[in-house]
Amino acid sequence: MPEDSRKRAARRLAIARGHLESIRLSLDKDDVYCVDVLRQIKAVQGALDGAATVILRGHLEAHVATAATRGDEKERVDELMEVLKYV
Numbered sequence: 001m002p003e004d005s006r007k008r009a010a011r012r013l014a015i016a017r018g019h020l021e022s023i024r025l026s027l028d029k030d031d032v033y034c035v036d037v038l039r040q041i042k043a044v045q046g047a048l049d050g051a052a053t054v055i056l057r058g059h060l061e062a063h064v065a066t067a068a069t070r071g072d073e074k075e076r077v078d079e080l081m082e083v084l085k086y087v
Contacts, residue, residue: 005058009051016047052087059083 001009023040026032060080067076 001055001058002062005054005061009054009058012047012051012054016044016051019044019047056083056087 019040023037023044026037026040064076064080067073
C-alpha cells in the first residue's frame with residue numbers, strides 16, 4: 001500500500017479510537033444521554049468506513065491498476081471480488 005494511503009488510514013483509525021474512548025468514558029457516567037452515544041457510534045463507523053475507503057483505493061492504485069502489466073489480472077479480479085464483500 002502506498003505510504004500516503006497508510007498515513008491517511010492510520011489517521012482515520014486514530015480518530016475512530018478517540019471516538020471509541022469517548023463513548024466508553026461516557027458510558028461510565030450516570031447521566032449519559034443515549035442519543036449522544038449513538039451519535040458517537042455513528043462517528044466511529046464513519047471513521048472506519050473512511051479508513052476502509054482509503055485502504056481500498058490504495059490497493060486499487062498499487063495492485064489492481066497495474067495487474068495487466070504483471071499478467072496477474074485474473075488473480076487481482078478474484079481478489080477484488082472477495083474484498084468487495086467487506087466494504
